[in-house]
Amino acid sequence: MRKGLQNVESSENNTYKIIAVDDEIGIVDSLSIFLKRTGYQFVGVTDPIEAIEKVKNEHFDLMILDFIMTPFHGDQVVEEIRKFNKDLYILLLTGHKDLAPPLETIKKLDIQGYCEKSDKFDQLLLLIESGIKSIKQMNEIKNINNQLSDTYEKLEQAYLESIETLRYTVEAKDIYTRGHSDRVAEYSVLIGKKLGLSEEDLKTLHLGGLFHDIGKIGVPDSILQKSSTLTDDEYSQIKQHPNIGVHILSNASIFQDILPIVEHHHEKFDGSGYPSRLKGNDIPYLARITSVADSFDAMTSRRSYRDSLPMETVISELKRCSGTQFDPNIVNLFLDILENDFSSIQEIMNKHK
Ligand SMILES: [Fe+2]
Ligand SMILES: [Fe+2]
Helix, strand or coil: CHHHHHHHHHHHHCCCEEEEECCCHHHHHHHHHHHHHHCCEEEEECCHHHHHHHHHHCCCCEEEEECCCCCCCHHHHHHHHHCCCCCCEEEEEECCHHHCCCHHHHHHCCCCEEEECCCCCHHHHHHHHHHHHHHHHHHHHHHHHHHHHHHHHHHHHHHHHHHHHHHHHHHHHCHHHCCHHHHHHHHHHHHHHHCCCCHHHHHHHHHHHHHCCHHHHHCCHHHHCCCCCCCHHHHHHHCCHHHHHHHHHCCCHHHHHHHHHHHHCCCCCCCCCCCCCCCHHHCCHHHHHHHHHHHHHHHHCCECCECCCCHHHHHHHHHHCECCCECHHHHHHHHHHHHHCHHHHHHHHHHCC
């Protein structure tokens, strides 16, 4: 019975690979005999430099390391290894107490355990066994983590794809708005970059631009494509699109950050916009950026009821609406881009014709 149990244990041990480094060949040999008997895969090395190379090129789970060695000590070996491998479980074999490294060094180098060298390996074996248990747990956690992030990425990708399809459906309904969301996304990022926003904010601006009008899917085609003046009732239906958009996107955690853009891209700086009549700095900052990009694109694109406007008219409109429709700081910055970096704007226009 006991023998059977031992077999199970040693066949499990067989999956773990141990490397021992000691400049005394006698110690390496005894460890080799002892650990192979216990079932572990074992590699013994007497040269510290060779040990570092081996760890670089092969996978090991655990290292048993002598402290006093030539040409350099065990702590230096660990220092080298930790530069490229944080996972290796390291046990340090120390000489007599007065030759052991200070506890501070052991903690600093992320050494998991140490024991005094002796002819009997009982204490070392206990340390190895508990080390292997920790490694096993660490591996399990790693596996679960990897599986979770794989699943999350797949879900996120699938969701993005299905929403992307929705987005194209919106733009396919109306040839005049084709490319609109792509351009709004890129103009917004251009403004965000000039404002020195973080990578995360730029990502939100991009995604927000792509999906800001997604709610138009819920507005009848007959209204969206109408070339004559809209009735009050029709206009109030169009004004529903920010709320419909939020409704569509709000269930997915990946879209949480863009909801303020989707909801508030039609607010006006003086508080006369929709849906919430927010005023000034109460309008989310990224939504104020998207609003400038959105209006600029609306004016520079052809619509069912008019041709695109000449650039001078667009510029004077942007100036006229500074402080009423638009945040003056953002619109000033955008006017500055139009004046001094027009090629960036043109590039976006040409890319998404
Ligand atoms: Fe909109
Ligand atoms: Fe829009």
